Amino acid sequence: MTTADMQGMPPAGDGPSGTAADVTLTKERRGAAGGEAPVVSVRNLVKHFPIRSRGITRRKIGDVHAVCDVSFDIYPNETLCVVGESGCGKTTTGRLVLHLVEATAGEVIYQGRDLTKLSGGQMRPLRRDMQIVFQDPFASLDPRMTVNEIVAEPLRIHGLYGRGGAGRDAVRALLKQVGLNPEHGNRYSHEFSGGQRQRIGIARALALKPKLLVLDEPVSALDVSIQAGVINLLEDLQAELGLAYMFISHDLSVIRHIADRVVVMYLGKIVESAEAEELFGRPSHPYTQALMSAIPLPDPVKERERQRILLTGDVPSPVNPPSGCRFRTRCPMFANELNNDQREWCVNVEPALEEKFAGHTAACHFAEVRTNILEVGATGQTVAPSLARWPVGVPSDEEASRPMVCMPNAPRREPQRLSRNTEVNEEGELVIEGGS
């Protein structure tokens, strides 16, 4: 697939310094499929941000449950995309991977060491290997520094700038590598366009020859016509340098183009994860299906025919996430397709992230493959035998009162039983029909 195939993205570079837009995705089998060891392995990561009272005592009065039980691997030469709505914990997960925030629980294994246990001093030499590119190329570059100074700064901090012009040559080479004119290195960042500024940010991130780049919405702040040039650059650099990318985005159209594997997050948890082709071909979680149904189709006829899955209501507060499945207050399947016995599973029992096909995991008690979301009129709805193993009856008291994974010490919850006349209203709330 070329960049031109990406929906909504014309095959354009970003001005004179843009790279050619006809880069094809001739990716070899990567990651676990390529038999390589992961660059980084994330296991059961949890992040709670404490909420404190105002005033002198600043008592802890609650927690923002930003990331809950998140696990994944990132392999060399691979792009792992993390997608989800605003506030679902993407940035926090990226910052946890780089140990820029302290984890509440869990591990980040890099070269056999758990980064979450390392001090600032122990982390410093490892920081060279892991860099971040931020969303906003306007805010992330110091306006008082020239481009040369911005790109040279990490080299200077790590004592690698070198003498006798070696550092200057390195900076020139980096600017050239990201498609910028090295002659413009003595200009200030505000003299550049958005796409060019993002290239400066990438050059800076590459200065220390990292193994892993966390790219936090790297193209979201850019015009659509400029996004393609930056994405092509990232693909070129990956092919050239074998970089591992953790690519954070809320835009499935971009992810469809660039991802090798995808992790879908909702309210701090992974709800589905698979290789990109598998995930886009066989989305199994109702949330992923809803996100995918919003991807514009290039064929106007198919676009008109297709059915959008609209999610109603707001994302619940991460301070007090819903019991059981966190998605249940917005899940169209919960509201429209399940009976009350089945709903008791969603309300009371946290669905585990389970393998539904080889390498394809989803966290839904009633996961169901849909193959007709991006291929209108194609194969329709199918149910794989492995997915048809839905729970039967209602959960036992023991199953329904288990603490949530991220709150193992929380007091025992009383199971919520649903009577026959319980209904789901438009806000996704459970209401007793005829009740007040």
Ligand SMILES: Nc1ncnc2c1ncn2[C@@H]1O[C@H](COP(=O)(O)OP(=O)(O)OP(=O)(O)O)[C@@H](O)[C@H]1O
């Ligand atoms: N330093 C902090 N203190 C308290 N809460 C925080 C902090 N940082 C993030 N949060 C909260 O954690 C949750 C996850 O935030 P995060 O920024 O990781 O989401 P995101 O998926 O990156 O969202 P966006 O798409 O808007 O960037 C949000 O509810 C956010 O308000």
Ligand code: SF4
């Ligand atoms: S577990 Fe229930 S509420 Fe959650 S996604 Fe599946 S069907 Fe919807």
Ligand SMILES: [Mg+2]
């Ligand atoms: Mg973010």
